[in-house]
Amino acid sequence: MGVPEPESGLGLLYLKDALGRMQGVRELGEGAMRQLRLEHWHAALAEGENSVAVLVQHLSGNMHSRWGTFLEADGESGSRNRDAEFEDAGLTPDELWQHWNAGWEVFLGVLARLRPADLTRTLTIRGEVHTVLEAIQRQIAHYSGHVYQIVFLARHWLGADWETLSIARGQSGEFNRRMQAERA
Structure with missing residues (x-):
């Protein structure tokens, strides 16, 4: 075993970045x-x-399964019915928002509680061994991909009514000037 990493080291920087980026993905x-x-x-x-x-x-189903019993049980909970997640349950937007929020609270709550020493601990997901760092990276890619699918669908359905969530087309120069002025 190596020397424990101080709370100000690379592990803490990674965890803060992962949490901040995933909060941003949620907001997107x-x-x-x-x-x-x-x-x-x-x-x-x-x-x-x-x-x-x-x-x-x-x-929501994945977040509850992977993170609800994080480090206590296999990352694929026995009560999860993954196939049912891909069948439209006909939930109302309010119900979908409740599922969305509950899943993110579980995931982000665990990320917020992790410490650098946790990153090298191991866990299993469907019987496959991962370090905590690998599990986080796996989920960052997975969740980001699905959120970008949501953005794509929303943009497609809304067409001309879509309100951009980033820098509007043709506005990069103005955005860069504004950012430079704020830093000055």
């Missing part, structure tokens, strides 16, 4: 979902593809 998804009309939540681009509702169901 929320910005997209706030723009949806009722008919958009359950609309899919084609038969068998995911709607925003299905993506929310899946994200």
Whole structure:
């Protein structure tokens, strides 16, 4: 065993960054979902593809399964029915928001409690051994991918009514000037 990493080391920097980035991913998804009309939540681009509702169901189910008993049990809880997450349960937007918030609270709550020494601990997900760092990286990629699917669908359904969640087209120069002025 090596020397324990101080609370100000690379591990702490990583955990703070992971937490901040995933809070940003959550906010991005929320910005997209706030723009949806009722008919958009359950609309899919084609038969068998995911709607925003299905993506929310899946994200919430995964977050509860992976992080609800983090480091205590296999990262695939026995009570989880993953296949059902991909079947539209017909939930209302309010119910979907409840699932969204509950899942993110579980995930972000665990991230906020982790310490650098935890990063090298091991856990299993579906019987596969991961370090905590690997598990976090796995979920960062997974959750970000699905949130970007939500953004894509919202933007597609809203068309010209879409309100950008980043720098608007043609506004990069102005944005950069404003950022430089704020730093000066």
